Every structure is written in structure tokens, then in C-alpha cells.
Amino acid sequence: MAQVSAANIEIICNDTGGNITKNYYIRQYTPQHTITRETIAAARNGTPMVVFGKDTGKRVMIIAGVHGNELPPQLAALKLIDYLADKKINGTIYIVPFLIPSSTARSSRYWNDQNPNSIANYKGTPTNRVLELAKERSIKALGDFHSTQPGGTPGEDAVFCSKAPTYESYRIACYISKNSHSRLVAYGKAGLEYPGALEDVCNLAGIPSVTCEVLSPHGMAAPASIDRSFKQMLLFLKYSNVLPDTILTISQAVKSANLIKGYYESHKGLPEDVTINSYDYSMGQVLCLFCKVVVKISSGYASRISMGNVNSAIVSSGSYNPGKIYKSEYLRVAGRILAFIEIYNRAPNYASTSLGRIPFQRLIYMYSKILNFYGFYGRLPGYVTI
Ligand SMILES: [Zn+2]
Structure with a gap:
């Protein structure tokens, strides 16, 4: 199923493609380099995943754009792709900058009229595809990056996790929370509060996972919110020790x-x-x-x-x-x-x-x-x- 481009971009879902440059904020804040342009071009054919490293060593995964209208993490993921382009990685980093490009293109929160982050437990959904992929590739940590609007839940920079069954999720969340001033929200057992959330289904499958949120109105992005999401991503990678010394x-x-x-x-x-x-x-x-x-x-x-x-x-x-x-x-x-x-x-x-x-x-x-x-x-x- 994987199609590989020069920049090592795979298409992981085929029915999600879209022209995300239709989105004003994506146009406005995308770093203009070859690798980011290739990633955006690939998104017309489906969900792109950019791979850094040789598919060996410790493997970690970063997801953004589960909700197409949450733009800061998607732009932060592009920034991260740009940042990692010339770096040597200790292991392998998989980045999905926009899970559902067709939703990102029109700043929509939904996929087929459903909340993509409550159906990761159903086969054939984009979030379920990520779970399957994370299992196939033996992912050791997964970070799902969102933004939250003022007055929403949680309505502030935060990191969500569950302590059971995969306790390592809690350790990752503590590290990101402590180093980024994001509120720590830790649940007992995964899948109870948010069944069908990507983070929960991963945790239940034994894959350490966290959900990170930065405060930003839906359908918008600004340099500060993009930077805060980027910082959460870097901390996630630092915790996993996959960034080069x-x-x-x-x-x-x-x-x-x-x-x-x-x-x-x-x-x-x-x-x-x-x-x-x-x-x-x-x-x-x-x-x-x-x-x-x-x-x-x-x-x-x-x-x-x-x-x-x-x-x-x-x-x-x-x-x-x-x-x-x-x-x-x-x-x-x-x-x-x-x-x-x-x-x-x-x-x-x-x-x-x-x-x-x-x-x-x-x-x-x-x-x-x-x-x-x-x-x-x-x-x-x-x-x-x-
Ligand atoms: Zn979200």
C-alpha cells in the first residue's frame, strides 16, 4: 500500500486526500522548502506520512490533524518535518502532519460527519489505520497533537494520558507537562473516558501514547500557538531520545x-x-x-x-x-x-x-x-x- 517519494513520504490512507493549500492558514505559515512542498503535494493523494530514519532502532510516531480544523499542530508538524530534514536520527520518526487532508483543506473537524477521534476502534477509519500502522511498525511511543479552543475542553495547553494499561504513557505526559507548562490530565484506565480516541486505543494496545493540546481558536493559527505545539513535539521526541545529541x-x-x-x-x-x-x-x-x-x-x-x-x-x-x-x-x-x-x-x-x-x-x-x-x-x- 505504501508509495514512497524522494523525501521518503508514504501514503497511508488513499481516501482522505485533499488540496490543503486551499486553507489560508496553511498557505500562510507553511515553511517553503522542498520537503514541505512535497509533503503537501502528496496530501492530494491521501494521508502522507514522512519517515525520518531507516525504519530501524527506536520508532516513534507523531500525528496531527485528526481534527482538520485544529491548525497549529498541523503547521507545527510541517515545521518539525523541515527541522528534521537535515538531522541524523537515533531511530525512526514517523510524522503524519495532516491525517485527513480533505478535512484540513476546508478546516472541518469531521470525517464522513463523524468525530475522527471517537472512532479509532472501528476498522476502516483514518484513526484506526494509524493504530494498525503503529502496531505493524512496532511504535514505542505515539503523540497525537491537537489544539483546543478558548472555553473548550481542556481550554488550555495540556497533555492527556492514561496510566493503565500502558504506564509509560504517564511518564511521557509528565515529562512534556513539566517542561512546557502544559496541564497534566491523567486518567486511570484508557478507553473509559474517551473510547475510540486514538490515544486510548493505542494505550489499550500496549503502545505508550499521549494527546497534546495547545490553546487556539478553531480554524485559525498564529506563530505563538504553532511554536507551543512544536515545543510539545520536540519534548515528546526528546523524551524518547531519538533526537541526535x-x-x-x-x-x-x-x-x-x-x-x-x-x-x-x-x-x-x-x-x-x-x-x-x-x-x-x-x-x-x-x-x-x-x-x-x-x-x-x-x-x-x-x-x-x-x-x-x-x-x-x-x-x-x-x-x-x-x-x-x-x-x-x-x-x-x-x-x-x-x-x-x-x-x-x-x-x-x-x-x-x-x-x-x-x-x-x-x-x-x-x-x-x-x-x-x-x-x-x-x-x-x-x-x-x-
Ligand atoms: Zn482535537
């Missing part, structure tokens, strides 16, 4: 250390994230980065640092007696922090030192001071005062 230089790390040191000293706390090379890093990633850089510099092998996903500490806790930490000790502590991150994929709440337990936030400040010194003098300090 980013590479940073020592001098980029030192620059961010100077920024964070200054911020900490004037605000007595840390920013939520820091932008390095137009990419946002969480404070968990920042601690990991600083520890890696300090260890690299001390080994005399100052090269580039690869950064994957690292969650922040659960809480920043612990107390210690202010004083000096000597170089041999702060290097040992950095090694222990990195070992912890390796196992738990998050930063520790504190690190035990000769001064006591130094909390997560102070650890970031401590290593930012060390790198700030390195930036000035070109060597690591003999000790740091904390």
Missing part, C-alpha cells in the same frame, strides 16, 4: 557558565533554561555539561562535548558548611555526578562532599564559578569557595 565547544560552555554565574549572583537562583547556539538546555543538562567540561579540561583533552537529554534534579536539597573545595575533590564530585546521570538520566538532588551535601542549584553555581575562572586564566582553579 548536540555538540558544544568548551568556549560555548564557558560562555554559558558566565551567564549562569551572573544570573545566580543577581537572582539567588537559576533560570529555567539557558540558550546555547539557539537551543534551550535545562539546568540538568547544564550541570552535566559543566561536569563534562571540567573533567575534559583536567584530562588535558579539551575537545567538543556531546549533550543528550538530562532531566533536572527532583528537588534541590541538602545543607553544608560554606568553605573551600579543592580541585582534586571537585573533579571527583564531577565524576560522581556524571556517573549518577548516566544511570538515572537526571541530575542528583545534591552531591556529598567534605563540606556536607551541596544542593543541585549550588552545584551548578559552583561549577559555573570554576569555568568562569578557567575562562579568565586558561586553567582550572586550585579550589573553589562555596
Whole structure:
């Protein structure tokens, strides 16, 4: 059934095609590149699915346009297709940017007069086709992206999931919720509240799945709502670790250390994230980065640092007696922090030192001071005062 184009686009349903450029907002906000143009052209023949990766490794799926009148996620999916076009993927990402192009073309919520998100349990429907495909391709996580109108349900940025039978859905939803300020809506068992919803039928089939919503009036889109949906999609992919690691230089790390040191000293706390090379890093990633850089510099092998996903500490806790930490000790502590991150994929709440337990936030400040010194003098300090 699959027809493959140069950009690796498959048509997954044949009776859903439409000319989505008839939709003003799609015309207005589509990134104008070859791959997005090919995707939109393919939509005339049915539902296009763009495949990134070689159909191997960890496989995840992003769906938008279950409701044709919810435009921000469909435009965000096009933006994501554009964003991933030149990237190397750790695994395979399947993106369906508009499930029902004929509905998107006329900004309609319905397919054959039915709500497509309540009939995923019926054979032959577009949402059921996605379920079948997700099973065939052994999808390990599925994100279904919607928008919700003011006063609607939920009427705000949100992530929906059910804890049973596939608990991993809840973990994905928590991660996206925490990192995007989307309200977490977690149900007990899938299929009770919303039988026939794509997310529910996937969860029931053992495929971890979430529904993400951004606030936007139906039949409209704006750059801000498209960006918020895009961010939810990136978080979904980051959780699954399918995005390639980013590479940073020592001098980029030192620059961010100077920024964070200054911020900490004037605000007595840390920013939520820091932008390095137009990419946002969480404070968990920042601690990991600083520890890696300090260890690299001390080994005399100052090269580039690869950064994957690292969650922040659960809480920043612990107390210690202010004083000096000597170089041999702060290097040992950095090694222990990195070992912890390796196992738990998050930063520790504190690190035990000769001064006591130094909390997560102070650890970031401590290593930012060390790198700030390195930036000035070109060597690591003999000790740091904390
Ligand atoms: Zn919807």
C-alpha cells in the first residue's frame, strides 16, 4: 500500500486526500522548502506520512490533524518535518502532519460527519489505520497533537494520558507537562473516558501514547500557538531520545557558565533554561555539561562535548558548611555526578562532599564559578569557595 517519494513520504490512507493549500492558514505559515512542498503535494493523494530514519532502532510516531480544523499542530508538524530534514536520527520518526487532508483543506473537524477521534476502534477509519500502522511498525511511543479552543475542553495547553494499561504513557505526559507548562490530565484506565480516541486505543494496545493540546481558536493559527505545539513535539521526541545529541565547544560552555554565574549572583537562583547556539538546555543538562567540561579540561583533552537529554534534579536539597573545595575533590564530585546521570538520566538532588551535601542549584553555581575562572586564566582553579 505504501508509495514512497524522494523525501521518503508514504501514503497511508488513499481516501482522505485533499488540496490543503486551499486553507489560508496553511498557505500562510507553511515553511517553503522542498520537503514541505512535497509533503503537501502528496496530501492530494491521501494521508502522507514522512519517515525520518531507516525504519530501524527506536520508532516513534507523531500525528496531527485528526481534527482538520485544529491548525497549529498541523503547521507545527510541517515545521518539525523541515527541522528534521537535515538531522541524523537515533531511530525512526514517523510524522503524519495532516491525517485527513480533505478535512484540513476546508478546516472541518469531521470525517464522513463523524468525530475522527471517537472512532479509532472501528476498522476502516483514518484513526484506526494509524493504530494498525503503529502496531505493524512496532511504535514505542505515539503523540497525537491537537489544539483546543478558548472555553473548550481542556481550554488550555495540556497533555492527556492514561496510566493503565500502558504506564509509560504517564511518564511521557509528565515529562512534556513539566517542561512546557502544559496541564497534566491523567486518567486511570484508557478507553473509559474517551473510547475510540486514538490515544486510548493505542494505550489499550500496549503502545505508550499521549494527546497534546495547545490553546487556539478553531480554524485559525498564529506563530505563538504553532511554536507551543512544536515545543510539545520536540519534548515528546526528546523524551524518547531519538533526537541526535548536540555538540558544544568548551568556549560555548564557558560562555554559558558566565551567564549562569551572573544570573545566580543577581537572582539567588537559576533560570529555567539557558540558550546555547539557539537551543534551550535545562539546568540538568547544564550541570552535566559543566561536569563534562571540567573533567575534559583536567584530562588535558579539551575537545567538543556531546549533550543528550538530562532531566533536572527532583528537588534541590541538602545543607553544608560554606568553605573551600579543592580541585582534586571537585573533579571527583564531577565524576560522581556524571556517573549518577548516566544511570538515572537526571541530575542528583545534591552531591556529598567534605563540606556536607551541596544542593543541585549550588552545584551548578559552583561549577559555573570554576569555568568562569578557567575562562579568565586558561586553567582550572586550585579550589573553589562555596
Ligand atoms: Zn482535537
